[in-house]
Structures are given as C-alpha cells and as structure tokens.
Amino acid sequence: MSDYTDKRVVITGGTNGIGLATAKAMVDKGARVLVTGRTPESLKNALATLGPEAIVVASDAVADIDALVRRAADELGGVDLLVLNAGGTASSIVEDTTESLYDNLFELNTKAPYFTLQKFLPLLPAGSAVVLTTSVSNTKGIATTSVYSATKAALRSMTRTFARELVDRGIRVNAVSPGPIDTGILERTMPADAARQFLEQIKATNPMQRFGEPEEVAKAIIFLGFEATYTTGTELLVDGGASDL
Amino acid sequence: MSRYDGKNVVITGGSSGLGLAAAQYLVDNGARVLVTGRSRDTLERAGRQLGDAAVTVASDASSSAAIDALAARVEAEFTTVHALVLNAGVGSFDPFDAVTEQTFDEVFAINTKGPFFTLQRLVPLLAEGSGVVLTTSIANQTGWDALSVYSASKAALRSMARTLSRELLPRGIRVNAISPGSIDTGKLDKEAPDKAARLKAQFNESSPMNRWGHPAEFAPAVAFLAFDATYVAGIELVVDGGESQL
Numbered sequence: 001m002s003d004y005t006d007k008r009v010v011i012t013g014g015t016n017g018i019g020l021a022t023a024k025a026m027v028d029k030g031a032r033v034l035v036t037g038r039t040p041e042s043l044k045n046a047l048a049t050l051g052p053e054a055i056v057v058a059s060d061a062v063a064d065i066d067a068l069v070r071r072a073a074d075e076l077g078g079v080d081l082l083v084l085n086a087g088g089t090a091s092s093i094v095e096d097t098t099e100s101l102y103d104n105l106f107e108l109n110t111k112a113p114y115f116t117l118q119k120f121l122p123l124l125p126a127g128s129a130v131v132l133t134t135s136v137s138n139t140k141g142i143a144t145t146s147v148y149s150a151t152k153a154a155l156r157s158m159t160r161t162f163a164r165e166l167v168d169r170g171i172r173v174n175a176v177s178p179g180p181i182d183t184g185i186l187e188r189t190m191p192a193d194a195a196r197q198f199l200e201q202i203k204a205t206n207p208m209q210r211f212g213e214p215e216e217v218a219k220a221i222i223f224l225g226f227e228a229t230y231t232t233g234t235e236l237l238v239d240g241g242a243s244d245l
Numbered sequence: 246m247s248r249y250d251g252k253n254v255v256i257t258g259g260s261s262g263l264g265l266a267a268a269q270y271l272v273d274n275g276a277r278v279l280v281t282g283r284s285r286d287t288l289e290r291a292g293r294q295l296g297d298a299a300v301t302v303a304s305d306a307s308s309s310a311a312i313d314a315l316a317a318r319v320e321a322e323f324t325t326v327h328a329l330v331l332n333a334g335v336g337s338f339d340p341f342d343a344v345t346e347q348t349f350d351e352v353f354a355i356n357t358k359g360p361f362f363t364l365q366r367l368v369p370l371l372a373e374g375s376g377v378v379l380t381t382s383i384a385n386q387t388g389w390d391a392l393s394v395y396s397a398s399k400a401a402l403r404s405m406a407r408t409l410s411r412e413l414l415p416r417g418i419r420v421n422a423i424s425p426g427s428i429d430t431g432k433l434d435k436e437a438p439d440k441a442a443r444l445k446a447q448f449n450e451s452s453p454m455n456r457w458g459h460p461a462e463f464a465p466a467v468a469f470l471a472f473d474a475t476y477v478a479g480i481e482l483v484v485d486g487g488e489s490q491l
Contacts (some may be wrong), residue, residue: 095416124409164491166386167453179476207414212476227465230458233490241419244479245411 004226005030008076011114012036012061012068013086015046017183018133021214022083022221027054034072036061061086061112068120079123081225084113085133087151089185091144102147109151114158126170128226132159134175136239156235163233165218172232174224179239182211207241247275249472253323254278257363258333260291263380266460267467272292272298279322281306281315281333285330306333306359307351316366318398326370328471331360332380336432337395356398360483361405364420373417376471377408381422381481383489403471403481410479419478421470426485429457453487 009026013019014035023035027050035139037060042209046056055075059068087109090101124130138152146189152239156175163173176209180202185195186195190213224236237243254271258264259280268278272295280295281304282288288301295301300322305311312375319326335355337348360379371377384392385400413420427448434441449455466484470477483489 066331103321160490163487167487167491168455207411207478208476216474216476219469219475220477223465223469223473228462228484229470230426230454230462230484230486231466231482232453232487236477236482237480238474238476240476241410241414241478244407245414 006224007031007080008060008078009033009081009083009225010035010072010079010120010160011085012059012113013133014083015039015042017185018178018181018214018217018221019083019085020046020049020086022218023050023054025215025218025222027051032076034075036068047191047234056236061116062107065112065116065119068096068116069123072120073123074208078125078128080118080125080128082117082120082124082128083133083221083225084116084130084132086112087126087133088105089148093144094146097147105147106151106154109148110154110158113155117162119189121166124166124171128171129228130166130171130173131160131224132156132173132175133223134159134177134235136177136179136237136243138177139243145226159235160233167232172224172228174228174232175235176213176217176220176224177235177237177239177243178217179207179237179242180211181214181217181238205242206239207245210240212240247273249468250275251421252276252327252472253325254328254330254471255281255323255326255367256330256332257281257304257360258380259330260284260287261433261462263425263463264332264426265291265294267332267464268295268299270461270464270468271328272296276328277323279319280422306363309362312359312363312366315363316370319367320347320370323370325372326367327372327375328378329364329367329371329375330378330380330467330471331345331425332378333359333361334380334382334399334483338391339394341393344394352394353398353401356395357401357405360402364409368413368416368418371416371418374387374475375418376474377413377418377420378467379420379422380469381406381424383424383426383483383485385424386489406481407479414478417468419470419474421474421479422464422481422484423478424481424485424489425458425463425484426483427452427457427487428463429447430460434474443470453491456486458484458486 015037034055137149159175260282292301384396410420
C-alpha cells in the first residue's frame with residue numbers, strides 16, 4: 001500500500017504551502033505530478049523540492065486554463081487526481097471592500113476552479129478523484145474575511161453539485177478544509193511584528209495550541225484522492241479541532 | 246517496514262463487519278489488534294482470519310463489569326494503546342409508537358453509554374499522540390423511518406467526539422467519528438433474509454454511486470483518523486457513497 005506508482009496527479013497552486021507538500025508526498029510515493037504556480041521564485045523552489053521527475057508549469061489560475069489542460073494532456077495523457085488548490089486571500093472590512101477586490105477574488109477562488117474542472121473533465125477517467133481546497137472560514141464569521149469566506153463557501157457548495165453530476169462517471173469530488181496551517185504566508189505578507197502577534201494569538205486559541213503543518217493537510221488530500229473510494233461530496237476538516245470544539 | 250508496525254489497536258465490535266475489516270487492514274499493515282465481540286463463534290472465526298497479530302476477547306459493550314474486565318485485559322496484552330476504535334453498536338428498526346422502554350435503554354446502553362465508559366476506562370492506557378475513532382452513522386443527521394432510537398443514540402455519540410476531543414486534547418489524544426452510510430456487512434442478509442435482496446436493489450437504484458459500500462472501503466478511513474489525521478479533532482468523516490451530501 002501507499003504506493004502511487006504511475007498515478008497521474010495535477011495540483012494547481014502546487015509550488016508552495018499545502019500544494020507543494022502534497023506534490024512532494026505524491027512524488028515520493030512514485031506518482032507523476034504536474035504542479036502549477038505563478039511567481040518565478042516559487043516555481044524555482046518547487047523544482048528544487050520536487051526534483052526532475054515533477055513537471056512544474058508557470059500558469060495563471062485564471063488566464064491559462066486552456067493551456068494547462070493541453071499541457072496536462074500532452075505530458076500525462078489523463079489525470080487520476082486533480083487537486084484544485086490555487087487560491088488567494090484578501091483581508092478587508094466590508095466598508096473598505098472595492099468591487100475589483102471582490103471580483104478578482106471570486107474569479108481566482110471560485111470561477112477559476114469551476115472552469116478548470118470543467119475543462120479537465122475529458123482527461124478524468126472513471127475511478128479518478130478531484131479535491132478542492134476550501135477553508136474553515138467558509139462556515140464562520142471572521143472579521144475582514146467576508147469576500148474570502150464567501151468564495152470558499154461557494155467552492156464548498158460546488159463540491160456537492162460536482163460530486164452529484166460526476167458520480168455516474170465514476171469521478172469522486174471532495175473538499176479539504178484547512179484551518180491555520182503554517183505555510184509561511186503570514187510572514188511573507190505582513191510586517192514581522194504583526195505576523196508574530198497574529199501567529200501567537202492563533203496558537204493560543206486553537207484547541208491543539210499549534211498551527212498545522214502543510215504535510216498534515218497533504219495526507220488528507222491523498223486520503224480523499226485515492227483511499228476514500230466510498231466518499232464523495234464531503235468536506236474534510238484539518239484544523240486542529242477549531243471548527244468542532 | 247509496514248505503516249503501522251509497533252502500533253497497538255483496540256477495536257470493539259471488531260469480530261465482524263466494519264470492525265473486522267478495520268482490524269484486517271491494520272493487521273495487514275503491521276499493527277497488533279485486540280478485537281471484542283459478543284458471540285464466541287464470530288470471535289473464533291475472526292481470530293482465525295486475523296492470525297497471530299490479533300487477540301480476541303468476548304465482551305459485552307453495555308456491561309460495566311465487562312468494560313472493567315476489558316480494560317484489565319487490554320493492559321495485560323498491550324500496556325499501551327495507540328488507537329482505540331469504539332465500533333460496537335446495535336441496530337434498531339422499530340416504528341416510534343412500537344418502541345419499548347427496554348429497547349430504548351438497550352440501544353443507548355450499547356451505542357452511547359458503552360463507548361463513553363469504555364473510553365473513560367481505557368484513557369489511562371492511551372499513549373500521547375493516540376487517536377480514538379467512534380463509529381457513528383449518517384442516520385444521526387437525518388430523519389428516517391423507524392430509526393428514532395438508533396439515530397438518537399448515534400447523534401449523542403457524535404456529540405461526544407467533540408466534547409471528549411476537547412477534554413482529551415491536553416493529553417495529546419484526538420477523538421474523531423466516522424460515519425458510515427450503507428455498507429454491505431452481510432448483516433441485512435442475516436437479519437432480514439426475506440427482504441434483503443429487495444432492499445439492496447432499491448438502494449442500488451437510489452444511491453448516488455448506485456451501489457453499497459464495501460467494508461474494505463471503511464477500513465482506510467479508520468486508519469487515517471487513528472494515525473494520519475494528526476491535525477484533525479472532533480470531526481465526523483462520512484463514508485456513505487455521497488448519500489448524505491448529494
């Protein structure tokens with residue numbers, strides 16, 4: 001078991017954080033993995049982490065869907081696990097939220113996965129699986145996340161509808177819902193002091209008193225992708241108990 | 246080396262159906278298991294199937310004395326437990342107006358109180374980092390005919406996955422639930438041989454995957470929650486072919 005030799009895996013947003021950890025775990029177990037990312041830095045980092053076996057593709061999650069599907073068809077022929085993990089965040093209280101912030105985030109987090117899945121369908125054989133990355137915020141009210149949470153709530157809903165529409169083709173669709181995961185994104189996007197303070201606060205309030213590791217989410221994605229053969233339409237929480245306790 | 250080498254696992258209701266499938270999967274991957282059951286015949290068969298890595302113990306999940314005896318036996322066999330699967334349970338299919346107080350008490354004793362006190366007694370043996378898995382049911386989320394007592398007993402158990410997680414996390418113990426839908430354990434053929442074929446065909450027709458689940462599809466979910474889901478606590482993982490979601 002735990003051997004994924006020759007399984008074909010595509011991971012959008014697979015050059016850092018949760019996506020990269022998933023790619024690494026799959027490569028280590030023999031899968032053929034294609035990951036996408038945007039920044040030259042993250043693409044280079046992914047190449048270094050994953051090694052020459054992996055296919056690392058510079059691809060904008062919104063603009064380059066058709067090209068990505070062609071590339072996956074050329075490189076892999078078909079896809080056994082599609083992980084739609086690319087997404088963005090935004091922090092803005094409602095009165096400051098502009099229409100362009102709203103549109104851009106829905107486009108990236110909701111519309112792009114929708115059409116990416118639609119266009120990948122011809123490559124997904126019976127027995128394949130799709131995993132969407134949602135977020136624990138989609139069932140909670142957390143200040144400054146109104147748009148982000150709504151984009152992920154829409155994605156969680158699609159998980160159900162996709163699952164229903166695709167079940168007859170033998171394709172399972174599930175979501176993984178991460179809570180606070182230490183991907184380094186806060187340190188990269190916030191002033192050092194603010195980031196540290198925020199991290200400490202989350203640690204103190206999480207039931208496990210710690211952040212999750214990207215590798216812990218990767219295990220859940222792989223479980224849903226390959227082992228959960230009688231599970232479809234669900235959302236699997238990986239949040240240290242934050243939602244339930 | 247196998248994935249669960251050196252791990253000691255206790256599975257109540259582990260001598261048949263879902264529990265036995267989980268035990269087999271864990272043994273196949275290197276674990277030692279102690280399974281309980283009520284019928285000697287079933288236990289003997291399970292023991293033969295699972296081989297040397299398994300200990301079988303006759304134990305009534307609803308009896309305090311039996312739970313105490315089980316804890317003593319587990320301590321003697323394993324000293325330390327790395328995963329506890331509280332899977333023993335009983336079905337009950339009486340229409341609401343026909344439910345007797347005796348049925349009500351029996352079902353809650355086995356499905357709710359039994360797991361609660363089994364966990365309480367076994368907590369001192371659970372290693373830091375261990376996982377507890379409770380078998381609930383998708384019935385606890387919905388209203389089905391003739392399942393009022395069963396569904397309520399499982400809803401109470403689902404609640405315990407949350408509260409006991411909260412109370413045991415400081416000791417490094419995670420508690421989660423796994424919620425099976427229609428999985429073909431052979432029980433239906435045994436309990437309602439005249440209706441089994443028709444009920445199965447009906448479900449095949451109406452269920453999203455157009456089939457029953459296989460017990461072997463339940464087993465990896467148990468292993469995942471028990472050992473791999475290290476940042477997961479208090480959840481209920483559904484294994485139902487999409488029935489409760491679609």
